[in-house]
Amino acid sequence: xxxxxxxxxxxxxxxxxxxxxxxxxxxxxxxxxxxxxxxxxxxxxxxxxxxxxxxxxxxxxxxxxxxxxxxxxxxxxxxxxxxxxxxxxxxxxxxxxxxxxxxxxxxxxxxxxxxxxxxxxxxxxxxxxxxxxxxxxxxxxxxxxxxxxxxxxxxxxxxxxxxxxxxxxxxxxxxxxxxxxxxxxxxxxxxxxxxxxxxxxxxxxxxxxxxxxxxxxxxxxxxxxxxxxxxxxxxxxxxxxxxxxxxxxxxxxxxxxxxxxxxxxxxxxxxxxxxxxxxxxxxxxxxxxxxxxxxxxxxxxxxxxxxxxxxxxxxxxxxxxxxxxxxxxxxxxxxxxxxxxxxxxxxxxxxxxxxxxxxxxxxxxxxxxxxxxxxxxxxxxxxxxxxxxxxxxxxxxxxxxxxxxxxxxxxxxxxxxxxxxxxxxxxxxxxxxxxxxxxxxxxxxxxxxxxxxxxxxxxxxxxxxxxxxxxxxxxxxxxxxxxxxxxxxxxxxxxxxxxxxxxxxxxxxxxxxxxxxxxxxxxxxxxxxxxxxxxxxxxxxxxxxxxxxxxxxxxxxxxxxxxxxxxxxxxxxxxxxxxxxxxxxxxxxxxxxxxxxxxxxxxxxxxxxxxxxxxxxxxxxxxxxxxxxxxxxxxxxxxxxxxxxxxxxxxxxxxxxxxxxxxxxxxxxxxxxxxxxxxxxxxxxxxxxxxxxxxxxxxxxxxxxxxxxxxxxxxxxxxxxxxxxxxxxxxxxxxxxxxxxxxxxxxxxxxxxxxxxxxxxxxxxxxxxxxxxxxxxxxxxxxxxxxxxxxxxxxxxxxxxxxxxxxxxxxxxxxxxxxxxxxxxxxxxxxxxxxxxxxx
Ligand SMILES: *[C@@H]1O[C@H](CO)[C@@H](O)[C@H](O)[C@H]1NC(C)=O
Ligand SMILES: *[C@@H]1O[C@H](CO)[C@@H](O)[C@H](O)[C@H]1NC(C)=O
Ligand SMILES: *[C@@H]1O[C@H](CO)[C@@H](O)[C@H](O)[C@H]1NC(C)=O
Ligand SMILES: *[C@@H]1O[C@H](CO)[C@@H](O)[C@H](O)[C@H]1NC(C)=O
Numbered sequence: 003x004x005x006x007x008x009x010x011x012x013x014x015x016x017x018x019x020x021x022x023x024x025x026x027x028x029x030x031x032x033x034x035x036x037x038x039x040x041x042x043x044x045x046x047x048x049x050x051x052x053x054x055x056x057x058x059x060x061x062x063x064x065x066x067x068x069x070x071x072x073x074x075x076x077x078x079x080x081x082x083x084x085x086x087x088x089x090x091x092x093x094x095x096x097x098x099x100x101x102x103x104x105x106x107x108x109x110x111x112x113x114x115x116x117x118x119x120x121x122x123x124x125x126x127x128x129x130x131x132x133x134x135x136x137x138x139x140x141x142x143x144x145x146x147x148x149x150x151x152x153x154x155x156x157x158x159x160x161x162x163x164x165x166x167x168x169x170x171x172x173x174x175x176x177x178x179x180x181x182x183x184x185x186x187x188x189x190x191x192x193x194x195x196x197x198x199x200x201x202x203x204x205x206x207x208x209x210x211x212x213x214x215x216x217x218x219x220x221x222x223x224x225x226x227x228x229x230x231x232x233x234x235x236x237x238x239x240x241x242x243x244x245x246x247x248x249x250x251x252x253x254x255x256x257x258x259x260x261x262x263x264x265x266x267x268x269x270x271x272x273x274x275x276x277x278x279x280x281x282x283x284x285x286x287x288x289x290x291x292x293x294x295x296x297x298x299x300x301x302x303x304x305x306x307x308x309x310x311x312x313x314x315x316x317x318x319x320x321x322x323x324x325x326x327x328x329x330x331x332x333x334x335x336x337x338x339x340x341x342x343x344x345x346x347x348x349x350x351x352x353x354x355x356x357x358x359x360x361x362x363x364x365x366x367x368x369x370x371x372x373x374x375x376x377x378x379x380x381x382x383x384x385x386x387x388x389x390x391x392x393x394x395x396x397x398x399x400x401x402x403x404x405x406x407x408x409x410x411x412x413x414x415x416x417x418x419x420x421x422x423x424x425x426x427x428x429x430x431x432x433x434x435x436x437x438x439x440x441x442x443x444x445x446x447x448x449x450x451x452x453x454x455x456x457x458x459x460x461x462x463x464x465x466x467x468x469x470x471x472x473x474x475x476x477x478x479x480x481x482x483x484x485x486x487x488x489x490x491x492x493x494x495x496x497x498x499x500x501x502x503x504x505x506x507x508x509x510x511x512x513x514x515x516x517x518x519x520x521x522x523x524x525x526x527x528x529x530x531x532x533x534x535x536x537x538x539x540x541x542x543x544x545x546x547x548x549x550x551x552x553x554x555x556x557x558x559x560x561x562x563x564x565x566x567x568x569x570x571x572x573x574x575x576x577x578x579x580x581x582x583x584x585x586x587x588x589x590x591x592x593x594x595x596x597x598x599x600x601x602x603x604x605x606x607x608x609x610x611x612x613x614x615x616x617x618x619x620x621x622x623x624x625x626x627x628x629x630x631x632x633x634x635x636x637x638x639x640x641x642x643x644x645x646x647x648x649x650x651x652x653x654x655x656x657x658x659x660x661x662x663x664x665x666x667x668x669x670x671x672x673x674x675x676x677x678x679x680x681x682x683x684x685x686x687x688x689x690x691x692x693x694x695x696x697x698x699x700x701x702x703x704x705x706x707x708x709x710x711x712x713x714x715x716x717x718x719x720x721x722x723x724x725x726x727x728x729x730x731x732x733x734x735x736x737x738x739x740x741x742x743x744x745x746x747x748x749x750x751x752x753x754x755x756x757x758x759x760x761x762x763x764x765x766x767x768x769x770x771x772x773x774x775x776x777x778x779x780x781x782x783x784x785x786x787x788x789x790x791x792x793x794x795x796x797x798x799x800x801x802x803x804x805x806x807x808x809x810x811x812x813x814x815x816x817x818x819x820x821x822x823x824x825x826x827x828x829x830x831x832x833x834x835x836x837x838x839x840x841x842x
């Protein structure tokens with residue numbers, strides 16, 4: 003059971019978001035045409051929008067037939083615009099001048115109004131917009147219906163042409179043509195079906211709203227949505243209602259990320275959610291499922307809205323999101339992507355519905371792993387149909403009479419091989435599919451071909467890589483990169499029993515970590531990049547760059563990698579005994595002795611000291627915590643999850659100012675000043691020392707308020723000189739008080755308010771070595787066997803820990819030529835930082 007690597011359980015990185023430059027919360031549409039067709043006077047709706055009348059000689063209508071307006075004033079209708087309609091028995095064109103090209107809503111309202119002349123519920127007609135886009139084909143509205151479209155208008159006018167089929171009349175009750183903000187539709191989207199496709203040029207497409215749900219909340223009318231949208235409730239789409247539970251908060255608590263905006267969805271959408279009901283069981287294991295009926299001949303844009311309104315603190319909630327039965331976001335970690343609670347977040351997916359089974363499912367469910375609370379949430383869903391290849395949103399015929407032919411009636415299902423730059427989704431299926439591609443194709447499209455060369459100074463490589471995709475020049479020769487050996491995808495597939503979920507030993511935003519056995523019997527940890535992770539590919543690059551530079555006995559080593567089929571897989575030394583934290587608390591593993599704890603800490607410090615001083619340029623780990631200290635089969639401690647410069651050579655200066663790290667370990671000075679130094683790692687390590695002494699998490703929200711933050715709480719006791727009152731009960735009576743004091747002092751220094759007052763890692767190393775000596779001396783009668791000697795269960799007690807006395811920090815820097823490379827297990831936490839520490 004001790005095979006667990008540090009699960010993401012506790013190992014999560016937050017990134018606080020600097021105050022957002024104010025994005026417009028409201029949008030004033032340059033074009034705003036609202037027409038109540040057939041009405042003799044203008045109509046003001048309860049939401050205060052006023053629709054103008056067009057009963058006679060409308061300036062917008064070009065129509066050669068007889069003018070026919072029908073009314074049913076006694077009709078019981080939700081809105082007065084449904085009382086009247088304009089009926090055409092010849093082709094009719096509404097034409098609206100466009101003051102600003104770009105996105106426009108077109109909303110068409112229909113109600114087959116009862117009248118003496120026409121049976122409107124038996125009509126059949128077509129509607130074409132801008133001469134090219136088919137909105138409706140052979141359409142017969144049987145009841146009140148509103149069709150909403152979103153189109154990027156590039157023509158000077160929006161023309162909407164109604165034409166009846168054969169002798170049938172056409173009609174319409176109301177028309178809206180209203181400008182919409184650009185941000186609604188992204189330029190690119192990641193596809194889940196077909197998996198891995200990157201869809202470019204989304205702005206060429208036109209959209210029709212199929213579903214727009216305020217999940218867990220009430221209906222939102224156009225008057226309460228800045229863009230006049232209507233949000234339906236989700237109940238009727240839920241499959242098993244008993245499993246789900248609604249939850250809501252006050253909408254004014256919801257905040258938006260930098261670059262986000264309530265125009266995407268109003269706060270009321272994010273303020274309610276459906277979560278897993280757990281009244282029956284404390285550990286629910288099911289999905290909450292919504293099902294939708296979709297015409298499978300179109301592609302769709304599926305937009306999922308999330309906002310963590312259920313957690314009490316950060317890093318409690320991780321869950322899976324499935325779309326069309328396939329994993330869409332694995333281990334979604336809202337704390338990390340948003341840096342806070344109640345922060346709005348959304349995810350777009352392109353779905354070619356011909357590749358999805360019916361009904362179309364959106365599901366959320368808990369992780370298989372015992373991580374965080376067993377819960378999952380969803381706040382909103384939008385499903386927008388995308389026009390097909392003949393530019394129609396209804397039927398197989400284009401406005402020019404062309405028809406969709408061929409086996410796939412939607413967009414070309416063939417993968418547009420532009421799937422670089424992190425456009426990964428549902429890797430499993432992709433692997434199977436792409437396995438069959440010819441070798442040459444794989445080469446050209448493997449990520450390494452654009453990822454490399456790894457020269458950090460080459461600031462242009464992100465930009466240039468795109469164009470050099472197919473170029474042979476960028477071929478990847480691992481042997482020169484010091485990255486371990488190349489492993490084929492097939493080999494890794496076998497090693498992990500075809501990515502068996504039982505082999506998963508770690509889960510992170512970046513992807514899963516599997517336990518694998520290579521054919522020579524070597525156990526390895528296989529980290530498979532999850533392209534759904536926003537952090538994904540960029541960090542993968544960074545990690546690879548670091549990998550080639552760092553080698554140390556106390557850094558977890560890389561064995562190999564695989565980049566076949568655009569996979570991002572790194573294979574590491576398997577750290578049999580998991581994280582140090584697991585041996586301290588939470589896992590019911592046998593307690594470890596003080597001496598062993600010190601030895602582990604010393605190993606970690608050596609690794610960190612090497613990072614700070616040993617490599618060519620200084621590296622700041624940025625996420626020092628007990629889950630990132632891993633133990634091999636001999637209980638030798640090694641740092642993992644580090645070394646990841648995000649900015650050097652990549653021209654992303656902002657990264658250096660965004661505060662990243664883990665809650666409870668974060669250097670307050672770094673937080674204030676947004677300047678990262680190696681002393682931030684020192685601070686975090688101070689927290690680790692307290693964890694080691696007290697055997698409890700850095701943050702434990704379950705405790706009384708004053709105890710929640712370990713650093714604050716323990717330092718209070720330390721100042722009172724009563725630290726022994728709160729240390730791990732397993733240590734009481736087995737810890738040499740002087741040794742404990744030495745360690746506690748070191749922790750206190752590490753936690754100094756100002757970085758300049760904190761020791762270097764070299765100093766910490768010295769203190770811990772000294773504490774170890776004190777413990778050894780104090781324990782000579784007893785031997786060094788504390789209560790933790792049972793830990794081993796026969797395993798050797800860290801005989802190989804390198805505890806040569808170290809007199810100066812310089813000496814402590816171990817031989818960099820020892821071939822050991824960096825490792826990262828938890829995936830979300832790759833935030834080490836590269837910096838020039840000369841100023842230190
Ligand atoms: C609309 O489409 C045109 C042509 O494809 C494109 O140049 C323009 O950027 C699009 N507009 C918006 C707002 O995306
Ligand atoms: C907007 O929301 C308020 C409060 O929830 C509600 O009373 C009102 O009817 C809503 N208005 C519209 C037009 O939906
Ligand atoms: C949730 O749904 C997905 C996809 O349909 C499925 O693979 C998974 O097994 C389901 N999980 C549970 C707990 O039912
Ligand atoms: C939608 O129509 C546009 C314009 O004709 C076209 O470029 C695009 O490919 C169509 N969309 C799809 C998914 O085929």
